[in-house]
Amino acid sequence: MTTHTTFAPPAMFHGVRVLMPGFMLCTVIAITATFVSDHYGGPQFLYALLIGIAFHFLADSEKCIPGIEASAKKLVRFGVALLGARIVATDVSDLGLVGVGALVGAVVLTITFGLLFARLLGLPPMLGLLSGGGTGICGISATLAISSTLPATRDNERYTLLTAIGVAIFSTVAMVLYPLVVKAAGLSVSEAGLFLGGSIHDVAQVVGAGLIISPEVGDAATLAKMFRVAMLMPVVVVLAMMFHAERKREHGANGKKTPVLPLFLVAFAALATLNSLGWIPEPVVALSSDVSRWCLVISIAALGVKTSLEKLAELGWKPIALLSGEALFVAAYMLAMVFVSRALA
Template sequence: MTLTTFSLKGWAEQQFGPIDGLVQGIAVATVIGICAQFLSEHYGAPAMLMALLLGIAFHFLAEEGRCVSGINFTARTVLRMGVALLGARISVELLIGLGVELIGLVVLGVVVTILFAWVGAKFLGRGWRFALLTGGSVAICGASAAMAIAAVLPKNEHSERNLLFTVLSVTVLSTIAMIVYPIIAQTLGMDEQMIGVFLGGTIHDVAQVVGAGFSVSDAAGETATLVKLIRVSMLAPVVLLFALMFRNMESDADESGKPAVKPPLVPGFVIAFMVFAGLNSLGLIPAVVASFLSELSRWALLIAIAAVGMKCSLKTIFDVGGQAIILIVAETVFLALFILGGLWYLK
């Protein structure tokens, strides 16, 4: 018993660093996540945004000290766990319920937005990593997509800064869209289904989609949520494609000077995402369990983004430049116009 415990402890310390530091770092990120949720529930601020900003305020903990290994573990491993558990929200039944034409519009919106980001980044002099990160987050599901895509892209010295900027930007833009888009849709005289498709197909984060949809009507809210989950289901194939495309491209050496380890052919968290989605599609995950896994995923991502925030200072985010802001705003506007145009064409 003692030997087994010792062996497990030794393996864990070899993989992640000192156990005490691991626990302390996770605990700090968890407390920040709980505080962010409290602020969200009592003051209406997006929880992800609060977790990010509070995390940045505690940046000094990630620079040195006993919490560093736990913060790194949370920002990487807990993040991937949260993305994997998102699969429990997805089922084939969701896809069938909307119809082939609208599903095609939503999927095409994801593809063309990422392509637009690639072209726009070249035009503005930004790198392809930044293009895929921002384009994927706008096209799919905001902060969750940004974190999942960042996990498979080759790393460089700007990776963490770009991730923080993207999460901050899509959260702010999503909150603005939650307020403005329902007004635009109703002004254009859309019916409830069209409003739901527009809101679910354009707003970045799930929470803001739900808020915007149900602010119009129950029918619009249900349709918006359904469409949004179809966009979320695109996360696995997009991340898998990126992982395969850039698997042979080396990341920069890490902070310890060790060369980066070549990633697996298919990232484990992508496989887990697809397994959960498959089980849910087959009806093998009870509704109560699916709800629990969905909530667990939300908390894991909230805690992970707090850790990501702690790993980067506010100054480095501002260093990203005005072109980056132009790009992510342009991507958001492009997606909205594309979905609007598609809806009028299919009408």
């Protein structure tokens, strides 16, 4: 009598197989968005969002749900962690004391303005926090990072997607219009870099706006923008600690214990420190930046798949007013700070 044994794949391979359909769907959307952006222009993130929304009918597919969920919630943390490899502490000295103060103020005041304006419009504080952080720090990357510290609810996902769409649109508009403001105001290279880097949402649009004027302005704007990206870590750390304390109060001592600082923030800080010390080779920094961007594009595609236009439309005109108000606020603030720095020089 012979016995037949069947090979049982390890649990890890089974988990990968379960995640693969949804993950591949989001990856194909990300590749498509990247192709369209590279060949026809326009923001890569916005294309990923819109194409993802077109595939919303797959959000209820049992085969795709696990991979879509993992791409939207887990992959974003990996992408944000890798952003730390782009931070160099020595860049701060190149901005000067006034420049650093202006950029810190832009982040703090824009988030505060977002919370207050959201309250004035009768919108949830969560939307004010997400939109203020996305506008004030570094666009969609900041929106996703802040979202990852908030309670995982359907409203959080909907507000995150809405903010991402608004940030992508306003950032693209700013890339086209703000160079005209620079010309009209007669700003110098350093002043133009501070204004563009401090007021435009996403890194890619900052670089684009600077290069419209000159390569020198492009470099100065990128430097200012990367300082705003560096502000992502302290802001998200503070939010993570606040929401950790809130969850602890709600669930008490018997609730599920979570770390005060999520692992992805620890990794972000570690990579920023290593790169500031010059211990990460340039090719590794470039690779980390590329991998980070791909992770974030795939994540935003997953958010698009999960969200329906019908639910977004239910929010009405107020979120648009909130996002446009925040964009105008940070632009006006940075322009005022440029003239203040000129007067102090």
